Amino acid sequence: MPTASEALPSDLVSRLKENIRRGRAARETLGRKLAEMSPREIAKLPRAVLTRIGPAGIATMARVAAGTDDALPAPKRAPVRMQSQDKTTSGPPPLWLVCCAGSALIVGLAILAGMVDRPLRWAVARSGYLSADAAGLCNRLDRWSENCNFVVTGEGFSLADIAARLGRDPSLFRTPSMVVGADSVLPVGTTIHVDRNPER
Numbered sequence: 116m117p118t119a120s121e122a123l124p125s126d127l128v129s130r131l132k133e134n135i136r137r138g139r140a141a142r143e144t145l146g147r148k149l150a151e152m153s154p155r156e157i158a159k160l161p162r163a164v165l166t167r168i169g170p171a172g173i174a175t176m177a178r179v180a181a182g183t184d185d186a187l188p189a190p191k192r193a194p195v196r197m198q199s200q201d202k203t204t205s206g207p208p209p210l211w212l213v214c215c216a217g218s219a220l221i222v223g224l225a226i227l228a229g230m231v232d233r234p235l236r237w238a239v240a241r242s243g244y245l246s247a248d249a250a251g252l253c254n255r256l257d258r259w260s261e262n263c264n265f266v267v268t269g270e271g272f273s274l275a276d277i278a279a280r281l282g283r284d285p286s287l288f289r290t291p292s293m294v295v296g297a298d299s300v301l302p303v304g305t306t307i308h309v310d311r312n313p314e315r
Contacts, residue, residue, distance in 0.1 A: 142168050146175030233259040253309060256280040261312045267305040274299055277307060 145168050149157060157165075165173075207213075233252075237259045240250040247253065247263035256265060260281060265288075278285045288309045301307075 139171070142172040143175055146172035150176040150178075233257065237261075256309070258282050258312075260309050263309055265307045265309055267301045267303055267307065270300075270303060272301050274301070281309065283312065 145164070149160075149164075149168065149172070168176075236250045236252055239245050240247040240252055240262070247261065252260050253263035253265040256277060257280060265277070274285055277288060281288065288307055
């Protein structure tokens with residue numbers, strides 16, 4: 116594969132090298148002239164002049180101003196990252212923000228599910244889609260329990276406790292009279308039928 120100098124005519128290559136040499140010399144001269152100017156005079160110059168001399172010309176200005184023409188090495192061009200203050204950052208949000216938002220969403224959904232669980236079960240049972248026992252209305256006794264069978268699972272549970280939890284008169288639920296003890300405590304495993312709430 117031919118090199119760049121072999122692919123181009125020799126007179127073109129020599130002209131390019133001459134133009135590069137002249138450009139360096141012109142930037143060097145411009146840098147020296149700028150070094151002799153005051154900062155106010157340099158500030159009045161068009162931006163294109165400072166852009167034209169490049170980093171090498173600025174280094175020449177610094178060397179001449181410091182009085183050590185060859186003491187400073189030519190600066191290496193470092194990549195400059197410009198960020199606009201008006202530009203909004205794009206891209207994905209930080210991981211901690213995603214985790215916090217996800218956690219808040221899960222907690223909110225859990226609270227919402229707890230709030231609508233019993234009313235939703237009651238509505239499904241009332242619609243006739245499922246029976247009250249299948250909908251789980253008597254899994255626990257509260258104001259939503261109706262038209263279902265509750266099985267006593269704990270010891271020391273009395274008819275007064277059931278009436279207090281349901282917030283209803285004891286006549287609205289039925290229990291076999293033979294299982295009620297003298298102290299009104301229901302034995303474990305007793306099935307109590309809770310009638311429909313007449314207030315609804």
